[in-house]
Amino acid sequence: MQSVGDVLKNYFGEINAHVGEQKNITCDSHGERVATVIASFGKKRIYSSCSACVELEKQKELDKEARQRQAIVQKKLNAAGIPKFYAQKNFDAFDDSFNTEARNAKKSFQAYAQFINVDTCGFLVGYGATGTGKTHLAIAVAHSVITRYTVAYMMASDIIRAIRETWSRNSTKTENQVLYELADVDLLIIDEVGVQFGTESEQNHLFEVINKRILDLKTTIILTNLVLDSGDGRNLRTFLGERTYDRLKEVATTVRFNWGSYRGTNKFTQPQGEMR
Ligand SMILES: Nc1ncnc2c1ncn2[C@@H]1O[C@H](COP(=O)(O)OP(=O)(O)OP(=O)(O)O)[C@@H](O)[C@H]1O
Numbered sequence: 071m072q073s074v075g076d077v078l079k080n081y082f083g084e085i086n087a088h089v090g091e092q093k094n095i096t097c098d099s100h101g102e103r104v105a106t107v108i109a110s111f112g113k114k115r116i117y118s119s120c121s122a123c124v125e126l127e128k129q130k131e132l133d134k135e136a137r138q139r140q141a142i143v144q145k146k147l148n149a150a151g152i153p154k155f156y157a158q159k160n161f162d163a164f165d166d167s168f169n170t171e172a173r174n175a176k177k178s179f180q181a182y183a184q185f186i187n188v189d190t191c192g193f194l195v196g197y198g199a200t201g202t203g204k205t206h207l208a209i210a211v212a213h214s215v216i217t218r219y220t221v222a223y224m225m226a227s228d229i230i231r232a233i234r235e236t237w238s239r240n241s242t243k244t245e246n247q248v249l250y251e252l253a254d255v256d257l258l259i260i261d262e263v264g265v266q267f268g269t270e271s272e273q274n275h276l277f278e279v280i281n282k283r284i285l286d287l288k289t290t291i292i293l294t295n296l297v298l299d300s301g302d303g304r305n306l307r308t309f310l311g312e313r314t315y316d317r318l319k320e321v322a323t324t325v326r327f328n329w330g331s332y333r334g335t336n337k338f339t340q341p342q343g344e345m346r
């Protein structure tokens with residue numbers, strides 16, 4: 071007895087025997103082109119659109135996929151608390167052509183991004199003057215890992231506020247819950263450390279978070295305008311307090327941003343009014 075496949079084959083000839091064959095056609099949009107057989111049975115052939123239309127369709131599909139991927143990334147960045155202003159600030163957007171230190175800083179942050187969630191990764195402390203790209207590079211790390219890891223971006227003041235808000239009677243979270251959340255996220259970026267007063271209670275809040283993350287070997291980036299421990303008066307050591315700073319010394323890689331502000335270097339090509 072013949073199988074169904076054989077019956078069809080005898081009747082129609084080999085199915086898809088002509089796939090790949092081409093013929094010349096005239097496309098309304100593209101003129102003289104070729105079309106390709108995408109299915110055949112017997113004398114019947116199904117042709118693709120013209121080669122240029124097929125390319126366009128493919129490109130549209132790729133663009134759509136890229137847009138969808140991009141939308142997912144943006145959503146996650148948003149959920150991580152990354153300000154819209156920095157939504158496009160990835161490593162590609164960081165110009166490191168102007169000096170060796172900037173090149174090294176970028177390399178350090180790129181290398182750090184490779185080690186998120188690796189137990190030996192430790193902390194990264196970026197310090198230096200305003201506008202030098204500390205926040206940009208930390209967020210570039212977030213960009214490169216956001217589809218694989220949980221990320222939170224917070225100012226030091228946000229952390230202090232989040233902890234203090236739990237003391238309110240209306241708070242929906244306990245202090246321990248907030249500390250647990252801050253300890254749990256794979257990558258925590260603590261920005262603007264040193265803008266606060268550095269009171270003992272602020273020091274204690276930051277100690278709780280930083281110490282817990284050190285003990286749990288959690289990847290953490292700390293950014294500050296302060297110098298580390300030199301100079302008289304305010305520095306990171308006096309600001310965070312000895313207990314925290316001493317621990318950081320053991321686990322942190324430091325990156326110094328010792329060049330001028332990048333802000334305003336490519337802006338206002340048209341007169342925009344005075345900025346003061
Ligand atoms: N090397 C760079 N290439 C491209 N853009 C840069 C670079 N450095 C800084 N910028 C841009 O300049 C602006 C300031 O950078 P950023 O906010 O990262 O500075 P910062 O060091 O965090 O400053 P602050 O200490 O005031 O917070 C941002 O728009 C950032 O994208």
Ligand SMILES: [Mg+2]
Binds near residue numbers: 204205261
């Ligand atoms: Mg910053």
Ligand SMILES: [Zn+2]
Binds near residue numbers: 097098100120124
């Ligand atoms: Zn066409």
